[in-house]
Amino acid sequence: MLVLELLFLSSMLSCGGEPQKDTESLKVGFIYVGPRDDYGYNQAHAEGASVARGLSGVQIIEQEKVAETIDVQKAMEGMIEQDGVKVIFATSFGYFDPHVVLMAKKYPDVIFFHCGGLYQEGVHPKNIVSYFGYIDEGQYLNGMAAGYATKTNKLGFIAAKPIPQVLRNINAFTLGAKSVNPNITTTVIFTGDWSLPVAEANATNSLVDQGIDVITMHVDSPKVIVQEAEKRGIFVAGYHANQSVLAPKGYLTGAEWNWGAIYSSFIEQVRAGNFPGNFVRGGMKDGFVKMSPFGPALSVQAKTNIEQVKAQIMQGNFVIFKGPLYDNKKILRIPGGVGLIQTDPILEKMDYLIEGVIGSTGL
Amino acid sequence: MMLAAPRGAAFALTLMIYGLFIALQAHNPLTVFNEMWQGAFGSRFAWSSTLSRATPILLTSMATLIPAQLGLILIGNEGVWLLGGLTTVMTSLLLKDFPQPFAWILMFLSAFVVGGSWLMIAGAGKQWRDVDPTISSLLLSYIALACFLFLVEGPFRDPSSLNKPSTYSVPEHLRVGQIPGLGVHWGLVVGIVFAVIIFFLVYRTTFGFQSRVIGGNIRTASLLGLPQNFFILAGCFLGGGLAGVAGGLEVAAIHGNANASLYSGVGFSGILAAYVARHNPLAVILVALLLGGIESSGDLIQRRFGFSNASVDVFQGLLFLMILVAESWERFIPVKSRKMANDILNKEVAS
Numbered sequence: 001m002l003v004l005e006l007l008f009l010s011s012m013l014s015c016g017g018e019p020q021k022d023t024e025s026l027k028v029g030f031i032y033v034g035p036r037d038d039y040g041y042n043q044a045h046a047e048g049a050s051v052a053r054g055l056s057g058v059q060i061i062e063q064e065k066v067a068e069t070i071d072v073q074k075a076m077e078g079m080i081e082q083d084g085v086k087v088i089f090a091t092s093f094g095y096f097d098p099h100v101v102l103m104a105k106k107y108p109d110v111i112f113f114h115c116g117g118l119y120q121e122g123v124h125p126k127n128i129v130s131y132f133g134y135i136d137e138g139q140y141l142n143g144m145a146a147g148y149a150t151k152t153n154k155l156g157f158i159a160a161k162p163i164p165q166v167l168r169n170i171n172a173f174t175l176g177a178k179s180v181n182p183n184i185t186t187t188v189i190f191t192g193d194w195s196l197p198v199a200e201a202n203a204t205n206s207l208v209d210q211g212i213d214v215i216t217m218h219v220d221s222p223k224v225i226v227q228e229a230e231k232r233g234i235f236v237a238g239y240h241a242n243q244s245v246l247a248p249k250g251y252l253t254g255a256e257w258n259w260g261a262i263y264s265s266f267i268e269q270v271r272a273g274n275f276p277g278n279f280v281r282g283g284m285k286d287g288f289v290k291m292s293p294f295g296p297a298l299s300v301q302a303k304t305n306i307e308q309v310k311a312q313i314m315q316g317n318f319v320i321f322k323g324p325l326y327d328n329k330k331i332l333r334i335p336g337g338v339g340l341i342q343t344d345p346i347l348e349k350m351d352y353l354i355e356g357v358i359g360s361t362g363l
Numbered sequence: 364m365m366l367a368a369p370r371g372a373a374f375a376l377t378l379m380i381y382g383l384f385i386a387l388q389a390h391n392p393l394t395v396f397n398e399m400w401q402g403a404f405g406s407r408f409a410w411s412s413t414l415s416r417a418t419p420i421l422l423t424s425m426a427t428l429i430p431a432q433l434g435l436i437l438i439g440n441e442g443v444w445l446l447g448g449l450t451t452v453m454t455s456l457l458l459k460d461f462p463q464p465f466a467w468i469l470m471f472l473s474a475f476v477v478g479g480s481w482l483m484i485a486g487a488g489k490q491w492r493d494v495d496p497t498i499s500s501l502l503l504s505y506i507a508l509a510c511f512l513f514l515v516e517g518p519f520r521d522p523s524s525l526n527k528p529s530t531y532s533v534p535e536h537l538r539v540g541q542i543p544g545l546g547v548h549w550g551l552v553v554g555i556v557f558a559v560i561i562f563f564l565v566y567r568t569t570f571g572f573q574s575r576v577i578g579g580n581i582r583t584a585s586l587l588g589l590p591q592n593f594f595i596l597a598g599c600f601l602g603g604g605l606a607g608v609a610g611g612l613e614v615a616a617i618h619g620n621a622n623a624s625l626y627s628g629v630g631f632s633g634i635l636a637a638y639v640a641r642h643n644p645l646a647v648i649l650v651a652l653l654l655g656g657i658e659s660s661g662d663l664i665q666r667r668f669g670f671s672n673a674s675v676d677v678f679q680g681l682l683f684l685m686i687l688v689a690e691s692w693e694r695f696i697p698v699k700s701r702k703m704a705n706d707i708l709n710k711e712v713a714s
Binding site for chain 2: 029035061062063064065067069070071073074075077078081083094096097116118161163164165192349362
């Protein structure tokens with residue numbers, strides 16, 4: 001049974017207005033910002049949608065490469081007006097404001113699921129569910145794997161932008177690595193945008209040239225980075241989806257979304273006439289996030305230790321961000337004795353890189 | 364008629380080739396074509412979708428179309444569009460306490476001036492340093508993007524925009540609304556009005572005629588003693604300015620603030636529109652409608668038939684390739700009939 005972390009349970013949404021007929025199939029629309037087969041962010045969502053397609057009485061309608069402009073408004077509106085969709089999954093963060101908010105106001109009978117979160121009680125329409133997962137748990141385990149695998153003690157992280165979600169992943173990865181190997185450093189390169197394959201390839205090569213021998217990332221499609229890392233003979237920890245086929249030798253493990261289980265659960269709840277709540281968050285124990293199977297490079301001992309921490313995370317009693325924690329400008333960010341649990345909203349505002357990370361947030 | 368024939372053939376040929384692709388995907392081409400029509404023009408919603416996508420193209424195309432009258436091939440539309448959007452937001456923040464019409468005028472005027480000045484750099488490079496204006500305008504576009512991202516995600520960032528770095532928002536009372544009942548913002552009207560104004564400027568004024576002389580034959584222009592520097596700079600300024608206003612309208616009507624989502628390729632669509640319209644400002648209206656329609660129909664056939672997003676790009680690519688090929692056929696139409704056809708076309712356009 002799936003346990004969802006509901007920070008704000010909606011009490012006021014009236015689902016009784018439109019009873020679902022059992023005879024009619026529920027039409028659910030999925031919108032992706034990139035291609036469905038990007039080995040990354042969009043593929044993870046599309047795989048989730050294809051699991052939900054297996055539910056009986058559910059019809060899935062998809063649209064890919066929809067820009068965060070008037071395009072996504074018209075895609076949502078088209079799904080509702082032309083296809084009779086009652087549930088929409090708008091899977092890109094940038095769809096939220098103003099696009100999803102506007103459409104949710106215009107179509108109060110349709111439920112809008114938005115990935116990334118931002119929902120504010122009283123500000124945004126009540127037919128929005130903002131959902132996201134604590135994938136930094138996966139990046140912590142990625143970091144452990146990297147800490148075991150590295151020989152040079154130099155790790156690399158290629159990221160799109162210095163925003164809280166990304167900084168949290170970089171810090172969790174570094175904490176995981178330091179937990180098994182205190183001497184490591186993580187060198188960060190920010191490419192500046194979510195999908196810049198050429199810049200990502202250049203960043204990978206530049207990191208390898210500096211002696212870095214394990215790389216992970218937070219970009220929309222890790223494909224190029226994983227391929228380039230394999231070509232250069234270094235290790236790589238995956239992100240978003242399973243990229244092991246792209247690097248059969250160097251793939252250590254990966255932090256993956258597990259949207260199939262989550263989306264099926266959401267859709268079943270809607271069909272049963274329930275509303276999942278306006279603000280839904282969950283981690284590995286809630287089924288939001290999973291790990292790729294281990295690749296061939298790690299020792300048995302390393303794998304056992306990682307599995308042990310993973311078991312603690314699954315039990316829900318593992319704290320990633322605990323004090324004393326200094327940032328890489330030697331400022332104390334979390335005082336000693338304080339442990340921030342995953343649901344702590346302050347973690348969603350992270351604006352620093354921890355000690356051991358070489359790089360700058362530019363802020 | 365003579366000129367319409369090759370274009371009609373181009374359209375028919377496109378449908379045939381694309382129909383073949385569809386048949387290879389085990390779908391009935393006629394069903395798909397019908398859905399494409401429905402998606403683009405088949406309902407009230409389809410029209411609203413098509414017109415919304417056509418709207419920004421009208422003005423962004425001007426950054427290619429107007430300099431083209433002077434013989435310059437400029438492709439810096441996207442950068443100018445971004446700068447226009449950012450300028451409009453920043454001006455609106457400064458003017459939030461001013462009366463609405465006054466603030467609106469300054470918001471878009473500032474976008475015009477910034478966009479125009481930016482594109483003028485390409486014109487000036489051409490006139491005084493003989494820098495290839497096509498390349499320099501493209502490079503300027505990338506510089507504009509870099510500046511835009513730096514400013515939006517750095518000094519001009521609203522600190523509360525956490526995971527999507529953005530500027531502060533245009534104040535509510537300075538937003539641009541929608542045309543009632545159409546689901547499209549007022550930029551559509553602005554775009555059409557300017558397309559008509561530019562048509563008259565180019566084809567019905569001395570300024571336009573002189574511009575076309577410079578574009579057509581630089582020696583003739585020199586013999587006539589036309590101040591080329593002035594014309595080139597003015598043309599770039601006007602074209603870039605209008606594309607800047609397009610970005611400003613987009614931000615004030617749709618996004619509300621400036622962020623990386625504004626970089627979405629609308630400027631590049633403007634280049635395409637200008638070329639397919641053969642730099643005729645009135646034809647741009649029809650081409651923008653066609654581009655918007657193709658995009659809307661792409662939405663529907665993706666959802667109905669599970670086609671990838673690329674399939675509609677294939678259609679668009681084929682169509683415009685065929686149109687360009689068709690134009691090369693015009694050489695084979697005897698000059699006399701070509702002139703007749705042109706006269707008819709001009710009369711139709713003028714009436």
